[in-house]
Amino acid sequence: MKNEEDRQKNTANRMAGKPVGNKGRTAYKPAGKTVSATGKDVKKKHGKQDFKAGNMLYPLPAVMVSCALPGEKPNIITLAWAGTICSDPAMVSISVRPSRYSYDLIKKSGEFVINLVTEDLLKACDWCGVKSGRDHDKFAEQGLTPFVSEYSKVPGILESPVNIYCKVKEIVAIGSHDMFIGEVKGITVDESLMSGSGRFDLNAAKLIAYSHGEYFALGKKLGSFGYSVKKR
Numbered sequence: 001m002k003n004e005e006d007r008q009k010n011t012a013n014r015m016a017g018k019p020v021g022n023k024g025r026t027a028y029k030p031a032g033k034t035v036s037a038t039g040k041d042v043k044k045k046h047g048k049q050d051f052k053a054g055n056m057l058y059p060l061p062a063v064m065v066s067c068a069l070p071g072e073k074p075n076i077i078t079l080a081w082a083g084t085i086c087s088d089p090a091m092v093s094i095s096v097r098p099s100r101y102s103y104d105l106i107k108k109s110g111e112f113v114i115n116l117v118t119e120d121l122l123k124a125c126d127w128c129g130v131k132s133g134r135d136h137d138k139f140a141e142q143g144l145t146p147f148v149s150e151y152s153k154v155p156g157i158l159e160s161p162v163n164i165y166c167k168v169k170e171i172v173a174i175g176s177h178d179m180f181i182g183e184v185k186g187i188t189v190d191e192s193l194m195s196g197s198g199r200f201d202l203n204a205a206k207l208i209a210y211s212h213g214e215y216f217a218l219g220k221k222l223g224s225f226g227y228s229v230k231k232r
């Protein structure tokens with residue numbers, strides 16, 4: 001995916017002991033030994049391998065974020081760096097490189113839509129992550145339908161089971177990426193995931209996860225929140 005290309009190349013180079021692509025960084029070198037307070041080498045016995053600091057928090061949801069400026073074609077950027085940061089008010093975050101085409105669309109419009117990805121949407125999700133909106137009409141070329149709700153002027157993706165409409169509240173410049181903090185203004189969900197009693201069965205949507213450069217279907221259910229202390 002677009003956000004991950006440099007990171008994956010650098011990770012592969014570190015694993016091979018080669019210089020990484022970014023200037024000023026050194027090649028990965030296995031630690032092997034540590035130095036004690038007395039200056040003597042101490043052999044490691046814990047069976048762990050050291051790595052330089054990096055992004056290794058996986059798995060993550062791969063999401064398709066739609067964005068647009070008034071009167072222009074909407075775009076989609078695929079991201080794995082998205083997350084929940086607050087429940088009241090409902091707030092989320094996405095991190096985007098300033099060089100990305102979608103960055104200015106989100107910054108200027110002040111809105112974005114997080115669209116969850118299913119197994120059926122995975123190929124389009126990956127394609128939108130490696131192609132640029134500067135050169136492609138991603139909705140049209142992937143056969144996706146822009147869907148405008150009452151919550152935002154930016155369209156969501158009709159084929160996605162969940163569309164999360166967000167208003168940008170703050171942009172935090174961190175380093176390689178800027179973090180957009182968004183307040184959730186509303187959500188639309190696929191009616192096929194609603195039961196007769198009004199319960200929303202999100203886990204029936206066949207969502208996917210992203211882990212270290214690869215996509216995975218969610219596996220079998222292992223438990224529910226609080227199961228470890230539930231009385232039997």
